[in-house]
Amino acid sequence: MARILEKVALKPVNVALGIAAGAVAGMLFKQVWKLAAGEDDAPDAGDEDRGWGEVLAAAALQGAIFAVVKAAVHRGGAIGTKRVTGRWPD
Numbered sequence: 321m322a323r324i325l326e327k328v329a330l331k332p333v334n335v336a337l338g339i340a341a342g343a344v345a346g347m348l349f350k351q352v353w354k355l356a357a358g359e360d361d362a363p364d365a366g367d368e369d370r371g372w373g374e375v376l377a378a379a380a381l382q383g384a385i386f387a388v389v390k391a392a393v394h395r396g397g398a399i400g401t402k403r404v405t406g407r408w409p410d
Contacts, residue, residue: 326405337393345389349382356381 353362362378363370401409 323410326401326407327410330401330409334397337397338390341389341393342386345386348389349385352381352385353378 349362350360354360357374357378362382363375365375365379367375398409401407
């Protein structure tokens, strides 16, 4: 029963961390794109004036940044949970 209560109690924290991670990843991607391409806006798949290479490079960079931030937040959350509960989360 205690494990169920822990999961329920930590759910809002995990949701908040996920939202924050998405915001941080988005800001980080904008800054990295600005440095890499010298442009304020990254290309979107629907941008008619952008080529395949530029669109796919932007998507790959964005995906990599989001994956790294997500993994860092997930790992940090698991470590925090262990510190609070004494157990690694399921």
